Amino acid sequence: MIRPQDLASLRTIPAVKAALSRSQIDAFSRQLPLLYLILVVNSVAVAATHAAVAPAWLAVWLPLAMCTACAIRLVVWVRRRRHLASLTDAEVASRLRTTVWLIALLGALFTSWGLLLFPYGDAYARAHVAFYMSITVIGCIFCLMHMRKAALLLTAIVIVPFSLFFLQTDNAVLVAIAVNVLLVAIAMVVILLNYYRDFANLVESKHALQAKQAELQRLSDENSRLANLDILTGLPNRRRFLADLDALFRTASAGHERFAVGVIDLDGFKQVNDLYGHGAGDRVLEEVGRRLSDVSGPRIRLARLGGDEFGLLVTQVREQQDLRDIGATICDMLRAPYAWPGATARLSASLGFAIYPDAGLSPAQLFERADYALYFAKEHRRGGTTIFSAEHEKQIRELGKLEQALRHADLESEMSLHFQPIIDVSCDRVVCHEALARWSSPALGAVPPSLFIKVAERSDLIHTLTASLLRKVLSTMRECDRAARVAFNLSARDIGSAQAVAKIVDIIRASGIEPGRLTFEVTETAVIHDFEQAAASLEVLKRLGANISLDDFGTGYSSLTCIHRLPLDKIKIDRGFLDRIDTDRAAQDIVRSIVQLCRSLKLTCVAEGVQTDAQASVLLELGCTVMQGFYFGEPTPFDGQSVVV
Known part of the structure; x- marks a missing residue:
């Protein structure tokens, strides 16, 4: 009034x-x-x-x-x-x-x-x-x-x-x-x-x-602006991005114009948060926002979708090379060092594009296809750009069929375990067996673990699959010598969920198997995905009495600080360092450093992927005595004698 x-x-x-x-x-x-x-x-x-x-x-x-x-x-x-x-x-x-x-x-x-x-x-x-x-x-x-x-x-x-x-x-x-x-x-x-x-x-x-009324309108406009703005980076947020995508789709579909949806993800950002703290992570994101703002223009609109993921819309797309050039510019720009008082970080960025109407006929489908292209880039072209193609469409269909088959699979009867020995060559003794999952689908036949594990991790099936396989492992261990030890792999989603780890603990306790006979293997990338939760999960398993092994060491972004903070018992050297270890001096130096690191931290060092006598000999000279690979034995089903000490 x-x-x-x-x-x-x-x-x-x-x-x-x-x-x-x-x-x-x-x-x-x-x-x-x-x-x-x-x-x-x-x-x-x-x-x-x-x-x-x-x-x-x-x-x-x-x-x-x-x-x-x-x-x-x-x-x-x-x-x-x-x-x-x-x-x-x-x-x-x-x-x-x-x-x-x-x-x-x-x-x-x-x-x-x-x-x-x-x-x-x-x-x-x-x-x-x-x-x-x-x-x-x-x-x-x-x-x-x-x-x-x-x-x-x-x-x-x-x-x-x-x-x-x-x-x-x-x-x-x-x-x-x-x-x-x-x-x-x-x-x-x-x-x-x-x-x-x-x-x-x-x-x-x-x-x-x-x-x-003008003041109310100003406040309303400001609220609307803030509701559509990411405060940290100054870029539009996910809500605004999706609204712009819907509007652009309506305009383009009416005028038969081509445009592209892109998704950017920072490679290595998680490590910045883990090593330097969230304050440093915020500084990096602010700088990323400034750099991306320089790219933004009439044709290119950028937004922060959440975390270290960003989106972009590109109009007037004529050739795919145009998108590759834009992607290269963005990736090069984000690859430059990020410096703040007392520290410097280097990151890369992977980018996935989906073009309308080639890749999809709805905003949701375009965004999903751009996300898949990003996933492909991170898997195969980390730090580069991938444009969604017909080949990716074929892969999506195949993975979709695989996911449906996995959802309807009788895990008890279709899943089986093979065991591969881990040998201490210094005394020629089997110290452990690694349990490896195998799937024989009535509809699809034998499906490689690299495929069905990936599908299970990208869906909500991994926890069910892990629980089923763990029960099989424990059941097998009951039939073996009480001294036999088995290594079991956990996924990033397993150790990233406190509920999943609690269920794993319950299964082990219910089995009656001594936890010390189990070694849980996790990869570097799985740990880095959510370091704090991963460390907490591994600590729970460690307190239970199980052993912890860091798999594929050297392929991710781990540091001495990360390794020191994890309750590890073993480190497994990635097989990639062994391919030319008998002739490659650089690979030998790296392996020697890892062996010395393990000795300093009182950890067991395991070399996996050993296939020749020459590789085994060089490893032994470098001080690595525990090995695994086809040279010592291929993964085989349990026959009552294969899992022995």
Whole structure:
């Protein structure tokens, strides 16, 4: 509610004064034709009744000139009225001042003309002049109700001379007319002042309401902006990105235009958070936002989708090479070092694109295909760009069939285990067997673990699969020598879920198998995916009594700090270092460093993927005595004798 005191304070504000001036000139412009009509018609009537008794210059030419001036002024106002909204506040104020003085001038002219005309003619003609002057000024004052200064000035210019002139006559009727007109003028002035005050209050109320509405609109716009903005990077957020994608899709589908949806993911960002803290991660994301803003333009719109994932929309796509160039620019830009006081980090970025209409016919499908292209880039072209293709479409269909088959699979009967020995060559003794899952699907046949494990991890099936395989392992261990030990692989999603780890603990306890006979293997990339949760999960398994092994060491982004913080018992050197270890001095140096690292941390070092006697000999020379690979034995099903010490 707008209070009177609010209006009083508003009157001193220049903006309110300007609003009042605009309202005055707008109201006056609508009543001006009526004012000039009253003035001209009444003047012509008086001139006609005096044409025969007064001089021609007074009865004809002077009123003709004044009426012509009024007509010209009216035409000018009508033409200018359409441009009133475009006038500045200063121009409005200047035009009001000009209008006031012109009205004063016209009032003086017409009053003088009426008083000069009064002596001519008979009593009826003189009464006509008195009536003309009184009724005309009253009509004009009513037309000037929105312009207080002009109305008061006109009242003074006409009524005062009129009253004085007729009060000095000896005619009682004319004196009475003068007194009546004076009283009416006083009443009109009071009405005028009251009306103008109400008019001004109304304008001020309207201005106050508009100001409040403008402020509410500003706040609403700001809220909308914040709701669609990622505060950390300054880029649009996921909500805005999806809305822009929907809008772009509607426009493109109507005009048959090609555009692309892209998804960017930072490679190695998790390690920055783990090593330097979330504050450092925020600094990196802020810098990524600044760099991506430099790429943004009329054709390219970027947004932060969440975490270290960003989205982009590219319009006017003609060739795939155009997208590859954009992707290369972004990847190169994000590959530059990120520095802050006390530290420097280097990251890369992988990018996936999906083109409309080639890759999808709906916003959701395009985004999904761009995400798949990103996944492919991270798997095969880390730090590069992948554009969704027909081959990817084929892979999606195959993985979809595989996922459906896995969902409907009888895990108990279709899944089996093979065991591969891990040998301590220094004493030629099997120290452990690694359990490896195998799937024979009635519909698809033998499915490689690299495929069905990947599908299970990308869906909600991995926990069910892990639990089923773990029960099989424990059941097998019950049939083996009590000294036999088995290594079992856990996925990133397994150790990333406290509930999944709790279920694993329950299964082990229910089996009656001694936890110390189990070694849980996790990869570097699985640990880095969510280091804090992974460390907590591995600590739970360690407290249970199980052993922990870090698999594929050297392929990820681990550091000495990460390894030191994990409850590890073993480190398995990735098989990639063994391919040319018998001839590659650099590979030998790396393996020697890892062996020394394990010795310093009192960890068992295991070399996996050993296939030749030459590789085994070099490893032994480098100090690695525990090995695994086809050279020592292939994975085989349990036959009652294969899993022994």
